[in-house]
Amino acid sequence: MxxxxxxxxxxxxxxxxxxxxxxxxxxxxxxxxxxxxxxxxxxxxxxxxxxxxxxxxxxxxxxxxxxxxxxxxxxxxxxxxxxxxxxxxxxxxxxxxxxxxxxxxxxxxxxxxxxxxxxxxxxxxxxxxxxxxxxxxxxxxxxxxxxxxxxxxxxxxxxxxxxxxxxxxxxxxxxxxxxxxxxxxxxxxxxxxxxxxxxxxxxxxxxxxxxxxxxxxxxxxxxxxxxxxxxxxxxxxxGRELAQEQHRSHASGDVRLKVRGLASAKKVRGVSFDLHRGEVLGIAGLVGSGRTELLRLLAGADRASAGTVEIGGKPIRLSTPRDAIAAGIGLVPEERKREGIVPLRSITSNMALASMGVFAPRGVIDHRGLKRVAAEKMKRVNLRPFLLDRPIRLFSGGNQQKAIIGRWLAAGTRILLFDEPTRGIDVGAKAEIYHLIEELAAEGHSVVVVSSELPEVIRLADRVLVMRDGAVAAELERASLSEQAIAAHAIPQSETQAGRARYA
Amino acid sequence: MTDITEHTAARPQADFLRRFSMRDAGTLIGLVVILAVFGALVPGFFAERNLINILQQSSINACLALGMTLVIISGGIDLSVGPTAALSAVISASMLVAGVPFPLAIATGFALGLACGLVNGILVAYVGLQPFIVTLGTLSSYRALALIYTGGNPVLGLPAGFRAIFNGSLFGLPLAVIIVAAVALIAWIILKKSPFGEYLLAVGGNEEAAYIAGVPIARTKIAAYMISGLLAALAAQILIGRLGAAEPILGNLWELDAIAAAAIGGASLMGGKGSVIGTILGAVILGAMRNGLTLMNVQSFYQLLATGLIILAAMLIDRVTRGRG
Incomplete structure (x- = not known):
């Protein structure tokens, strides 16, 4: 040899x-x-x-x-x-x-x-x-x-x-x-x-x-x-068997979020859709198709140039993330290190950041109440190790992600926007995040999941929007979901022949 | 879960000790070492009078350094504190000399400090200029305004009543020391107990993430610069009270001592990190060292050298002891 x-x-x-x-x-x-x-x-x-x-x-x-x-x-x-x-x-x-x-x-x-x-x-x-x-x-x-x-x-x-x-x-x-x-x-x-x-x-x-x-x-x-x-x-x-979970839908008929003709100066060109109570809406598409930009518009991180957003039938203004949070919308961003965590601060502080008004009703933080809520929410998302005062940078990507999810749970957010929720997260934690997203939907939260991993979209989504060049190219119901179907709509027409073969 | 909540709730003392972080403990050890060295070398260093002297001599720098700490935590820096103080000083002083009631003159000085900070904050937060450059520009501009206003001459002859306010003492401690201690307590509460404190740490620690989490970025930054300006104005009042005159060149290089105290105390110029306790200890370290060296009749050139070395030593110790993540 x-x-x-x-x-x-x-x-x-x-x-x-x-x-x-x-x-x-x-x-x-x-x-x-x-x-x-x-x-x-x-x-x-x-x-x-x-x-x-x-x-x-x-x-x-x-x-x-x-x-x-x-x-x-x-x-x-x-x-x-x-x-x-x-x-x-x-x-x-x-x-x-x-x-x-x-x-x-x-x-x-x-x-x-x-x-x-x-x-x-x-x-x-x-x-x-x-x-x-x-x-x-x-x-x-x-x-x-x-x-x-x-x-x-x-x-x-x-x-x-x-x-x-x-x-x-x-x-x-x-x-x-x-x-x-x-x-x-x-x-x-x-x-x-x-x-x-x-x-x-x-x-x-x-x-x-x-x-x-x-x-x-x-x-x-x-x-x-x-x-x-x-x-x-x-x-x-x-070191153990992971149960293979089946998809279960919790979507109801109530429309929670209504988006019409939403556009940005850059990448988004007239997107319309409804999001229901308890629904997990998948957004697929190639990198650069405007998925992340769409989420940022909904999260108030960027300003829309046209279009309307309604929650519970009332039009809302989304000029800053504060507006979105007040309306019950929270973003779990793709680049956790850059847009998600404050690395030197504890899990508790990172969690509390979006709901200071709740934890400091009279301008002074109620640390005891904050600790109680942090313990409850972090138990809920199964943070490991369970050290709430430890700087978040010392946790794995999966547990950082759990803390960010906990942030929105603490803020009472009803609409959660996930951008590549399991990017850079290992298999075990990935299953936990999936589970969590499903539980949130079961509790009546509305969830949007942007993902490049087609199996992930198919595993989670009740319905999928496929984006291409900043617009919705197709809307696929659960019954008609497949990697091939998504790929066929995601790839620009000129490339379809070659692209379909590669994507599949 | 019950386990955890009960533990933390039941032990306020342990809680306090935990708040007194390792880094602050390090700064405290540094102070103890310096005190011990001068105590051994300088007869009478530990006399009550001299210790009070050290506190009094440190109080102005501590006052500025507290504001500087908040600005540094937010990811910025405020080079304009000295000229802000000078501007506030000459305006208040000339009002006092003209017979304006003390409260009005002092309030005007404070308002001016806030205004100087507001300008810095707006240029940083809304216009998006870099803090170093903005405050370098206002460093010159505010100084120039103070010089232009006074024609370069000191404002002399402040009323004795005004001087008495800041030269008084309470429980055997100079009032200036008590005022600064109160300011430090307020700053500590702000940083540890208020949403604004969390926002400062978040904005300096990761502005983009703070923005997505709904932190009001611009307001937080502007508030930090305004507090820094206000504390510069407070330092100015204390100083002109002590001197009985206001010079337009007052506060030259104050910003460097303030930054030094904050850095010795553990503030990171990258933002997102800093400690009120550490900054106070840092200011006292600098004050004690100067006091000791002066009593030893060391030439001022060497004092400057010692100041420089102590900053570098603090940073080196910081670097060496910082654990790997």
Missing amino acids: SVPRLQFDGISKVFPAVRALNDVSFSVGAGEIHGLLGENGAGKSTLLRVLSGVYRPTVGSVLIDGQPVTLNNPVAARAAGVAMIHQELQQVPRLSVAQNMFLGHPITRGVFVASREQERRAAGALAALDSSIDPAAPLGSLKVAQRQIVEIARALLDSARIVAMDEPTSSLTPSEFERLAEVIAGLARDGVAVVYVSHKLDEVFGICQRATIMRDGVVVDSIDLAKVSEKAVVSMMV
Whole structure:
């Protein structure tokens, strides 16, 4: 048997309070795409940080092509041929695409940066992924999906021997993922060892041959994906069986929210729909089809240029989020870190932020009452660990999301708008969030769920609006929901033939 | 669940101790160390008179630093506190000299401080300019207004009755110290117990998230700058009461001491973090050090150096002790 390209040999990493990794060993061959699976907190990210030189292992070593390597810092890791593609994009929006791709090791001519040469090479790397990206454009002008592609192109430029990807597809559309999968397969054909971390099991099954499953810092098993089922993998990840839930509708006939001809200066062009009491309304569509922008209009975060919104038959003004909150509308945003949480503040403070009027009726916060409500709401959303005074940044993405949901429960919100509710959230917490959304609907809340994951939309929604180019392209009832049906309406007509095949 | 609510409700004392955070404890240790060092080196440093002196000398900076702390928590900075104080001082002083009743003259000074803060706040919150640049601009402008108004000359001869107000003492403590202590208590209550305090921490901690959660961003920021302006005006009244005169160049470089006290006390210039207790301790640390060095007859150049080093040391300790998330 040949020497593996990458081998983890008995790696342990101990932090003051926790043992994050415990005797982790597995190997990845040259040309292999190896999945790394596990819930948040299982140790995947810590292991990737060891590989990329951010952490030094307490015990154990990393071997590349059979040779132990010392990865004391990210520069050393890069020199050893390790390229890391992060989940959180580590980029500088003001700089150009090319400047970002050469950040830290620019091409120079004398003391000057050779911008043209950088742009030429950047264009070369990008051509394989998305030739529509202009290397000279400021990175900030790109959509999140495109910025992700830039990050991947940057790893291509480094001609790395080992590429580690931490959730590279969390914001990509299916067709973009398809393109990425081709690129990853190409990397593997060139002999690169790919470590692929994703919460999306179907992707991992689609592109990886083998996978290592971690739980609580230890390797549960390294498996051949051809020989196991997704369900078996999930129970290895969470350590128990997850019940498969069936959809149940709680929608009533009462119209709670009536939207007519809603439009914005930017992306939304005349959207009309009704939202009922107890209903879960799914909104599908490609990234950039105006879904997020529509939610922001409804949440008062952006101002509409035309159209009306009625609640319970009364027209309402939505100039600021305060207006929306007063009308009983709350947004659970897509980018939790940027728009959801106040990282340094406690769970309780984050929860209370939208309902200060309730907790401080006479201008002084009733901390005792606040604690009682926080305990009640966080119990309700099953926050773990149940530490209400702990800064929210120390919680996993799933638990941060639960706290944001708790925020709206505390504020007495009746209409909840979810933008990609489970993005970057692990399998176990994902099931909990689904459950919570269903319970909210059962209690009579009205819910809107925007999601790029079609199985998620289908799992949750009573009815689905498919958006395309800022307008509603189709409204699909529960009975006629399928991934194919949604895809057929989501993709612009000119692309339909090619797109349908890719989306399916 | 019952478990948790009962626990926290039943222990107000533990609650208070928890509020007194690790970071504040660190600042307190810093103060104790500095006091111990000067106590050992300087005879009479611990004399009651000298300790009161330290508090009195720290009171003006503490007053400014409290306002600065709120602004810094909101993610901003207020460089214009010194000139705001000067403007408030010369206007109040010239009214007093002209025989205007004390309350009216003092109220006008306060109103001016609020107005200066309002201008800063509007430019930051509504126009969207960067706080550093806005207050750098008003730093020059307010100073210029004070100089233009007085023609560059000090306003002399404040009535003795006015001076008596701010030079009095209560329970053996100078009134200035008591006033600032009361202001600190109010600031602490604002930060810990009022929605405005939560809003400040949220706006500075993550403005976008605060906006989505319905926090009134602009009002919160403007209020922070207005409080800073008001406290600058208060500091001005205390100072002209003590000196009996108001100079248009009064308050030069005050902003730097105020920022230093807030930073030593744990405020982060990134916003979203800061402590009233820490800021007060920070101001006393700076005051105690200057007092000690002066008593030791150390040249003022070295005092400046010591101030600089203590700020850097505080930041280094901060960096080293901050645990990984």
